[in-house]
Amino acid sequence: MSNWTHPTIGENVVRVRPTATVSDWLLSVAEVLPLPHRAVPPYTLGEAVAELGEYAQAVDASDWNSRFARNNRHSLRTEIQAQSEAIGRRLGALVAPLLDDLRDDANQEAVVAAATKFGEVWHSEIAVTDAFRDLCAAAKVFGMTSRALRRLSAIIASQVGPAAHSTFSLLSHAADALVNTEEDLARWRDAPIAEPLTEEHRLEMAKDSLVAAPVGRVVVWTVFYRALLSGMREVIGPMTFLRADWALPNAFELELHDFPERAELRGIREKVSWLEDLNVEALKPENRLTLVRIDLGERQVAGAEEEARRRIEAVISVAVEAGGVSWQSAGAATVLLDGKVRSSSLGLTVRNVPVLEDDTYGMGGTAEILSSVADQFGDALAKGPMPERLIEALTSLREARMTDHRDVLFYGARRVTPRIATALEDHAIELFASVLRVPAADLAAALQRREALSQADRRTVGQLMAPFNEAWSRERYEGRDELERRISKYSRGGVRLVSVAKAVALQDEIRALPMSKLQRADLEDALAICTDPDRERQLLGEMWRETELLRSRHRRVRNAVNHGLPLHETTLSSIRNYAADTSRTALNIALTWFKNGDPGAALLQREEKAWTDQMDRIGRGMSWAEESAQTGEES
Known part of the structure; x- marks a missing residue:
């Protein structure tokens, strides 16, 4: 019988191929620091405390001391205690006083305040630095296993949040700083590297990478197909919907009509390859393509594309729940930071569905509903996004309507059972x-x-x-x-x-x-x-x-x-x-x-x-x- 097994799907192991001669313990840190491919976000002490704070904020004051609430709080206290035992010495010393403030949870408002304060410290530069030092110290211990090190690296992933999951994550950049050659690092950083490159220099660069999440004015462009508008341009709060067969020709060639987003489209054209494909596909009569721009305001770049899709889908869910047909993502997205292209997908995917592809009645109905959504909720969305729980409820109802919805009958969407x-x-x-x-x-x-x-x-x-x-x-x-x-x-x-x-x-x-x-x-x-x-x-x-x-x-x-x-x-x-x-x-x-x-x-x-x-x-x-x-x- 074979004495080895295949890894389970989703448990892909990250292998670091060093390009420089470095210490074994640095290799260990570099290997465990990036999250495995398709890994779910780790649940650590930070998430446990945040869960307690969110629960305290959501529960009505009159129910805080009910038996159900007490049982839930006891479960969370047990969770926090277990997760606090998994953190390293330096980070533990930093957050210990904050955990003390959470032990007495009889005062609901005090719990909310303590959890909020803990979250601010947990994601701070000093806390990330302490967690990184804890990981490095553990990696130097002889016989330390990857499982033990990954528990410590998961804490860093929790602290940097969405930036741990992007294609070029902060964790990957930090790992590169630990093992890459001086030449590779200089090319990546577009700046000279001190020679000789000592371990102290590498650790400092890695630490700087972990706390260097880019922040600025973030705008996301993306595309949907099977998507019609009642006009050429629709604005719903921070979201602008543009008919692609009108916007792109007017931006790039015809210049018959001006619109506020035209200059930005022209400015990013060279660095966004899928815009050319979209310009061609949009003019084909069988395609119904809509270009969407969403201004996310001042924030980190990490997670911007996912946040943009979440907000857009929430608005589309209102239309679908009211009887409209779903829009389909064309798989293209570009993220701008302070007006410059930060990341962009390579291509455009438009799947032509043979059944009722030219269903202008269904798509037109969605366009009318979307126009109504713009009239009713534009001002509210301009002030801020829908709360997460409202978006989740919308998504749940959208899925619940798929028992006999038009998406099911005409577009092959998965049917949901009445149960x-x-x-x-x-x-x-x-x-x-x-x-x-x-x-x-x-x-x-x-x-x-x-x-x-x-x-x-x-x-x-x-x-x-x-x-x-x-x-x-x-x-x-x-x-x-x-x-x-x-x-x-x-x-x-x-x-x-x-x-x-x-x-x-x-x-x-x-x-x-x-x-x-x-x-x-x-x-x-x-x-x-x-x-x-x-x-x-x-x-x-x-x-x-x-x-x-x-x-x-x-x-x-x-x-x-x-x-x-x-x-x-x-x-x-x-x-x-x-x-x-x-x-x-x-x-x-x-x-x-x-x-x-x-x-x-x-x-x-x-x-x-x-x-x-x-x-x-x-x-x-x-x-x-x-x-x-x-x-x-x-x-």
Whole structure:
């Protein structure tokens, strides 16, 4: 039997090939310092303390001493203790007083402050230097294993953050400084190197590399395909979307139209090779390409491309969740630092999908929704990005909609099962509650109130319009279409809006339409609901009881999904509409919070007020039709 095994996928070992004669311990440091290929970010003491601080910030003060919170805090204290034992002597001495401030976690605000202070020190130059010295000291110990050294190098990766993961990471630069020749280092640094190059010089250069993350004004350019705009240029906060077949010819050749980003495109043209490919591909009629520029402001270059995509995808997720089709990344991106190209991908990837590639209806719908997003959220996004938990909730809902979404039906996207969709929606609801800083139970109750009102609205309006449905199957009636237009219209999104006041005022004309007995019964029932407050109260009571059952069943389904309990497909299917509708309402509440900054509790009170206002109006004896006539609102 063989006495060796293949390494597991994802555990690629970094091998340093030295180009200079250096000490064995320097080779050891250089070998373990860079993260392995495709390695996940390490979890160290810094992450454990940050997790405690974020938890303290997210939990409501009234729940801080609940049994669940105490158990979670105990788990985090145990984690912090274990991780603190893994750090070296120098770094340990530096952070020990800060850890003392975290031991007593009874004061929630004090925990947040202590964790914030710890994070500042953890990522500071002095802490990174101490961690590097700890790694070097350990590497000099005879018999030290790579596993022990990698635990110490993981701490440095945690401290430098995203800069540890980029293609040319700070950790790789530091490793090069330890083992490369003077000539190679001089060429890389574009500066002379002191000769002879001593170990002290190498260590100093390596240390300088670890704390030298470039900071400045960062801008990212990237490209999406299957992406249309309603115009040629759309601005949403710090993001600018440009139709590639318009922007590039005007920037490079035609010069018929000026736009604010034209000079920057011209300036980076020579150093961004994929712009030429994009200029060619954009003019092909089968391609729908959009160029996106996002200004990330003052920050590190490291992680800029990932952050840009995350923010852009969050905005696109709003459109996809509302029914639009997903944009696809063309794999091209360029990062600018203070106006100069810092990094750039080599090529452009446009995958032509044969099925409905020219689906201008779906892509056009996305463009309209995106334009609406620009109108509603441009100002909010200009002030700052969406919170991480809101973005995660958006991403979860976007994935949950992939049960029968247009992306699935026409573009080959992976279909999500109803069970997974339910779990994702449940996760999103918890995230929305966290973002809004309200108890999840309070949010669920407010969503139930809104759903009861919505179901009453949909049922009544559907019955009012029953005589107009499937009119093609009945005899021709002069004026039917005109009558329908007088009481209803369609929104830009294709939703039919009905004026209850106009329908009641024209009830005799509607009754004259040819219809089945069932449609007539539906019509008369709807007219009674709209004109008789007692009948409307009865309907709301019915809808409340129905949604109460749905909410309880939904809770059972979520428990079954999360804990692997028996769950019949019929039971699961019966709550899918309720789960989708309530999660969509929760998203609207959260987006309103992001847009206007209203407290989450106030937004829930607004949802409750919609119910109490309707019941108060009914109690005053005012009918639905009378209110509709006063306000002019459509359902």
